[in-house]
Amino acid sequence: MIRYLPYMAGIGVALTWGMSFMFTRGALDHIAPFHLLGLRFAAAVAAMALLRVLGVIKIRVLPGDYIKLLPLAFFQPILYFATETTGVLLTSASYAGMMIAIIPIFVAILAVFILREYPNRLQVLFIIASVAGVIFIIYMDTQSIAGVNPLGTVFLLGAVAAAACYNIASRKASVDYKPIHTTWVMMVVGAVVFNIISLGQHIIAGNPGTYLAPLGELWTTIVYLGVISSVAAFFMYNYVLSKVTAAQGSVFANMVTVVAISAGVVFRGETVFWYHLAGTAAILTGVWGTNRFAPAPQEYHEAEAILESPE
Numbered sequence: 001m002i003r004y005l006p007y008m009a010g011i012g013v014a015l016t017w018g019m020s021f022m023f024t025r026g027a028l029d030h031i032a033p034f035h036l037l038g039l040r041f042a043a044a045v046a047a048m049a050l051l052r053v054l055g056v057i058k059i060r061v062l063p064g065d066y067i068k069l070l071p072l073a074f075f076q077p078i079l080y081f082a083t084e085t086t087g088v089l090l091t092s093a094s095y096a097g098m099m100i101a102i103i104p105i106f107v108a109i110l111a112v113f114i115l116r117e118y119p120n121r122l123q124v125l126f127i128i129a130s131v132a133g134v135i136f137i138i139y140m141d142t143q144s145i146a147g148v149n150p151l152g153t154v155f156l157l158g159a160v161a162a163a164a165c166y167n168i169a170s171r172k173a174s175v176d177y178k179p180i181h182t183t184w185v186m187m188v189v190g191a192v193v194f195n196i197i198s199l200g201q202h203i204i205a206g207n208p209g210t211y212l213a214p215l216g217e218l219w220t221t222i223v224y225l226g227v228i229s230s231v232a233a234f235f236m237y238n239y240v241l242s243k244v245t246a247a248q249g250s251v252f253a254n255m256v257t258v259v260a261i262s263a264g265v266v267f268r269g270e271t272v273f274w275y276h277l278a279g280t281a282a283i284l285t286g287v288w289g290t291n292r293f294a295p296a297p298q299e300y301h302e303a304e305a306i307l308e309s310p311e
Contacts (some may be wrong), residue, residue, distance in 0.1 A: 001009035007291060009236040010252035016233040018259020022267060023221045031214045033085050036225075038198040038208050039214065041077070043226025059184050065177070066185055072173050073189035076166035077230075077274040081194075083158035090152030104131055106164035111246040114168050119245075122293040127251060128285020134257050137279035150264055166245045174242030183235040190230075244294070251290045258283055259296035280295075 027036050053058045088096045106125050111117040119127065173182050202208045215222060241249045258280045265272050 006240050007305060010240045010244075010249065011238065011255070013233050013237045014252055014255035015259050016229050016236075018256045019263050020225060020229040021260045022263055023198060023224050026219050027221045027225075030218060032195055032198070032201065034198040034201060035214070037077075037081055038191070038195035038277050039218075040225040041187055041194055041221050042221050044187040044230040045191045047227040047231050048187060049262035051103065057180055059180055061181055061184060065181065066188075066264040067183060069173060069177065069185040070189070072166060072169040073287045075162045075169055077186060077190040078193050079162040080159055081190075083162060084156045087152050087159055090155060096156055097160075098182045098261050099153070099160055100163070102131060103163045103167075106160055107167045107249075110164050110168050111171075115171055115246060119290075120293060123290050126286045126289030126293070128286075130251050130283050130290065133282030133286060136282065137257060137261070137276055139275070140279070142274040147301060153161035161272075167249060168239060170238055170241040171246045171249075174238070179235050179242055182238045183231065186234060187230060244291070248291050248294055251287050255287055 024036070031039075048057070048059070052059055084096065084100070087099070102290050108124070108127060111119075170182060197207065201212065202211050237252075240252065254266070261272065261276050263282065
């Protein structure tokens with residue numbers, strides 16, 4: 001049972017992040033993106049701080065630990081959310097979805113050079129199948145991608161690179177830090193940076209006194225995005241990346257598309273077409289195959305030893 005915990009956590013991440021789209025869509029009708037991000041990560045820090053006070057979790061992070069984990073927090077949530085948001089504004093949601101879907105490919109490439117985690121041929125095929133499923137769904141939904149802003153593509157490539165680097169950084173950090181520690185640092189850095197940006201926007205606009213006003217109407221959204229989608233989901237994802245390879249962990253992110261479609265049908269009355277089912281089948285097959293045919297940990301060590309051998 002214990003051996004399946006990372007995969008169960010990965011499914012939990014997909015469910016949580018997939019459902020978050022509904023909350024985010026509704027909130028952005030009333031609040032600016034960086035304002036939402038600031039309140040989201042502030043709620044995440046408040047939730048984790050409360051759990052610490054109650055003794056539910058134990059976190060001891062020294063100033064030096066923040067410095068060591070700063071690259072991880074820089075990639076996710078700071079750089080990823082900033083570049084993704086800007087990229088979507090300059091292009092379209094469908095085009096952004098296609099770009100973000102190639103994250104597993106970037107992760108697999110980086111993992112080879114940085115972590116020396118080598119996906120076998122079967123894993124490569126299943127990773128491609130999963131990515132193809134996401135791209136197919138988005139393409140069929142839009143039928144065409146027009147008017148793409150080149151600068152927007154650059155920002156989206158930055159988001160893809162940031163997400164891939166986060167996967168690698170989290171894998172490396174898992175050697176010295178528990179998932180709860182990396183999650184704490186990510187939430188704190190996110191809260192500080194995004195609130196500084198949003199408060200700055202409010203000061204420039206001349207209305208800093210209204211900063212907390214949206215909490216009255218959007219508190220359920222803030223709680224879900226901050227506590228469940230940030231704290232719980234990132235804790236689970238950091239746990240996943242501490243137990244499986246970076247390429248395996250990244251493929252779970254593609255299941256978010258499946259959950260988002262399902263949530264739209266159940267809660268928003270959206271229609272499911274045949275290509276949704278076809279793309280979903282490809283995604284699930286890719287997730288299953290990437291994990292099913294993953295080399296055992298000792299195989300990675302053997303491969304590394306061969307590479308380091310003077311012969």
